[in-house]
């Protein structure tokens with residue numbers, strides 16, 4: 001067992017995670033596509049579909065990074081809708097802003113710096129709050145879930161796309177082999193990264209709550225009903241929690 005003294009405190013985790021994302025921001029999108037074999041696009045589309053965001057809705061994407069979900073959400077809510085993407089990391093947001101400009105969506109999406117654990121928005125502001133591959137990185141998952149709950153309107157939906165636990169044993173073995181040996185090498189090579197982010201990635205996935213545990217965390221926060229769906233054999237899962245009326 002790891003000695004308690006070596007476990008990072010929340011501020012230490014936040015600092016380490018931010019250092020990693022600052023270092024890899026310039027290659028983040030390319031690496032995502034390479035390392036997921038392009039699958040992350042389909043996973044993200046599915047998450048946005050699960051949000052049931054409708055024309056004209058105000059939606060928030062937490063840990064938006066370079067804004068992939070914000071872009072998909074903007075297309076779903078249309079020109080009368082409002083999308084806010086929020087992230088701690090200015091460098092990731094910079095790349096996101098360039099992408100949004102390239103796609104001429106700057107009138108529809110606002111990217112803001114902020115912390116998912118203490119949001120700058122009023123209670124009951126959004127119809128939908130999403131988070132993709134982000135909640136695993138926040139220092140206090142429960143605080144982020146509480147904030148998602150607080151800023152949602154009653155009846156609104158929280159959608160979380162995250163790496164999870166493959167459901168069958170042979171796939172789990174193959175996936176572990178890939179993520180602990182091949183993935184860190186490709187990641188390091190492509191982003192010339194020295195911070196160890198691509199070693200952190202599989203370790204953080206393994207340490208993250210599995211499908212049932214994350215579902216329980218949603219329920220403990222007050223979401224009801226809560227459901228999840230496995231994609232690609234449970235390599236990732238989409239959790240949806242509804243804020244009751």
Ligand SMILES: C[S@@+](CC[C@H](N)C(=O)[O-])C[C@H]1O[C@@H](n2cnc3c(N)ncnc32)[C@H](O)[C@@H]1O
Pocket residue numbers: 017018021032062063064065066067068069086087088089092114115116117131132133134137138139
């Ligand atoms: C793996 S990236 C995911 C980016 C994007 N959602 C995607 O799916 O491509 C994780 C992001 O979470 C952000 N992050 C980590 N902790 C955060 C926090 N407490 N508040 C806001 N953003 C945070 C990081 O800065 C990083 O941009």
